[in-house]
Amino acid sequence: MTNASKTLLPATHGPKGTSxxxxxxxxxxxxxxxxxxxxxxxxxxxxxxxxxxxxxxHDILRRLYYLPIVVGxxxxxxxxxxxxxxxxxxxxxxxxxxxxxxxxxxxGIEKVLEITIYFLVGTIAGYLSDKEKKHRRQLEQxxxxxxxxxxxxxxxxxxxxxxxTVAGIxxxxxxxxxxxxxxxxxxxxxxxxxxEERRLWEIHISEIERLKTISExxxxxxxxTPIQLQELDLRDVAQRVNELYGAQAxxxxxxxxxxxxxxxxxxxxDKDQLAQIGINIFLNAQKAIGNAxxxxxxxxxxxxxxxxxxxxxxIENTGPEVDTTHIEELFDPFYSGTDSTGLGLSISxxxxxxxxxxxxxxxxxxxxxxxxxxxxx
Ligand SMILES: Nc1ncnc2c1ncn2[C@@H]1O[C@H](COP(=O)(O)OP(=O)(O)OP(=O)(O)O)[C@@H](O)[C@H]1O
Ligand SMILES: [Mg+2]
Numbered sequence: 001m002t003n004a005s006k007t008l009l010p011a012t013h014g015p016k017g018t019s020x021x022x023x024x025x026x027x028x029x030x031x032x033x034x035x036x037x038x039x040x041x042x043x044x045x046x047x048x049x050x051x052x053x054x055x056x057x058h059d060i061l062r063r064l065y066y067l068p069i070v071v072g073x074x075x076x077x078x079x080x081x082x083x084x085x086x087x088x089x090x091x092x093x094x095x096x097x098x099x100x101x102x103x104x105x106x107x108g109i110e111k112v113l114e115i116t117i118y119f120l121v122g123t124i125a126g127y128l129s130d131k132e133k134k135h136r137r138q139l140e141q142x143x144x145x146x147x148x149x150x151x152x153x154x155x156x157x158x159x160x161x162x163x164x165t166v167a168g169i170x171x172x173x174x175x176x177x178x179x180x181x182x183x184x185x186x187x188x189x190x191x192x193x194x195x196e197e198r199r200l201w202e203i204h205i206s207e208i209e210r211l212k213t214i215s216e217x218x219x220x221x222x223x224x225t226p227i228q229l230q231e232l233d234l235r236d237v238a239q240r241v242n243e244l245y246g247a248q249a250x251x252x253x254x255x256x257x258x259x260x261x262x263x264x265x266x267x268x269x270d271k272d273q274l275a276q277i278g279i280n281i282f283l284n285a286q287k288a289i290g291n292a293x294x295x296x297x298x299x300x301x302x303x304x305x306x307x308x309x310x311x312x313x314x315i316e317n318t319g320p321e322v323d324t325t326h327i328e329e330l331f332d333p334f335y336s337g338t339d340s341t342g343l344g345l346s347i348s349x350x351x352x353x354x355x356x357x358x359x360x361x362x363x364x365x366x367x368x369x370x371x372x373x374x375x376x377x
Contacts, residue, residue, distance in 0.1 A: 026076045027083075036068035036075075036084060043067075044091040048099075062114055065092060069118055073125035077133065081126025085118040162333060167222035173215045180208050214341055221333060221343045227270040227354045231377060234265040234274075234300045234311050241278035241315075242298060249286055253293035265300050266377040267311040273351045274372070277359075278313055280344035281370040285317035287338060288368065294318035297366055302376050310357070311376040316365035327361060348372070 026032065047061045065088045073081030096111040184205055191201050238260060246256050278298075285296045297316045302309060322330065329335045331349045336342030345359070352359050357374035 023076065023079065026080070029075065032071065032075055035071040039064070039071075040068040040084075040087060040091060044095075047092070047095055062092070065118060066121060069122045070125050073122050074129050076126070077130040078123060078126030081122030081124075081129075082119065083122075085122035088118050089115050159333065163222040166218045170215045170218040170222060173211070174219075177208070177212055177215060181212070184208060217341050217343050217347075221347055224347075224350060224354075225273070227273050227351070229268045229270060229355075232267060232269055232271050232274075234267055234269075234313050235260045237269075237271060237274045237278055238298045238300050238313055240271075240275045241282050244275075245279065245282050245286070249282075249296060252286065252289075252291070254286060254289055255293075255295045257295060257297040259297060259299035259301075261301060265302060265311045267374050268377060269355050269374050270351075273354075274313070274374070277348040277351050277372050278315065280348045281315045281372070284344060284370070285315055285319075285368070287340075288317055288319040290319070295366055303373070305373055309376040310373040312371050312373045314365075314369055314371035316367065316369040318367045320367070321363040322361060322368050324363075330361065331359075 021029075043061055043064045047058070050057050050061065052058075069081060069084045069088055072084030076083070092115070096115075097108075188201070188205070191198055195201075238258065242256065242258060249256060282296065282298075289296070295318050297314075299314045299316075300312065301314075302311050304310070326335075326337075331345050332342075333346040334342040335346075349359050352372050352374070355374045357372060360369075360371045360373065362369050362371075
């Protein structure tokens with residue numbers, strides 16, 4: 001379905017362990033072949049070939065059977081230990097009890113005891129190995145969580161420092177910008193419509209407007225508005241995005257598809273801020289489609305993610321797939337594949353996190369799909 005996915009939730013899966021290799025594959029692994037099955041065959045062959053007069057050699061060979069049992073237990077846990085004890089018994093049993101001319105010189109009771117101990121050793125060693133593996137997996141898991149948290153802390157620290165700098169700059173820009181906007185309104189009235197310089201003057205105004213938008217974006221990144229949670233229907237959020245930017249998209253040769261269910265998709269959230277996420281993603285989709293034309297699909301629904309009932313708002317667009325190697329960076333502040341500020345997704349992911357939700361990116365559907373998930377009601 002996808003080759004690119006980013007969720008802004010702590011990772012729920014730790015590093016992969018050996019337990020994920022199937023039992024069958026472990027049975028024929030190189031370690032098992034070299035340290036268990038070949039020694040088992042070799043010991044059995046020697047055992048059957050050794051004359052019954054050589055008591056000591058038989059004693060040693062019987063004890064060498066512990067090697068495959070212990071290896072099996074260490075490699076595959078309790079099941080492996082018992083299986084290897086069973087295989088050893090199958091190999092040793094005829095020699096011990098049925099072959100009179102190659103018989104094992106030890107007493108019958110001793111042989112029965114030995115076979116019992118094979119199983120005991122296989123079981124105990126396997127049990128201990130399973131326990132140790134479980135412990136190691138837990139350690140790996142906590143190490144993984146610790147590393148994730150460390151990375152998040154470093155990122156949070158970086159963002160906070162960045163936020164303070166940006167807030168300072170945006171604040172310094174705001175006052176002169178207000179003066180500029182004030183003066184343009186006055187000057188605009190005295191420059192005649194048919195004047196040759198009018199075109200330059202319009203560029204001047206649009207650049208000031210652009211600066212205003214950028215500084216507002218910087219401020220909303222640096223000083224996030226606290227969210228106000230209330231019961232809402234996610235379909236309303238989708239409709240707001242549609243109403244605000246649908247006409248503009250259609251003008252740019254983009255077809256809009258809405259997939260809204262007939263019943264309400266209830267969740268707790270901040271309508272304005274969720275609409276902000278929707279707008280950021282929608283504008284990105286529009287930019288990704290470019291001038292060639294394409295389709296944007298907005299859908300809303302409910303889905304079970306990580307065992308939680310989540311409500312989602314998804315915006316898919318035709319156009320190039322997102323680069324999987326840069327998927328983490330898309331959410332970094334000031335990362336932009338275009339000449340924009342690169343703050344849209346960073347702000348959006350923070351809003352999603354404030355809702356205890358996350359944003360998922362996948363190369364699927366029409367091409368690329370950005371989906372925001374929040375807890376459903
Ligand atoms: N639908 C998409 N398809 C392909 N690339 C995307 C899509 N959405 C985002 N991106 C990539 O992610 C980058 C970061 O997006 P983000 O919204 O954070 O910043 P921006 O759009 O460049 O600037 P801003 O949103 O601040 O105006 C984009 O520049 C683009 O390269
Ligand atoms: Mg953007």
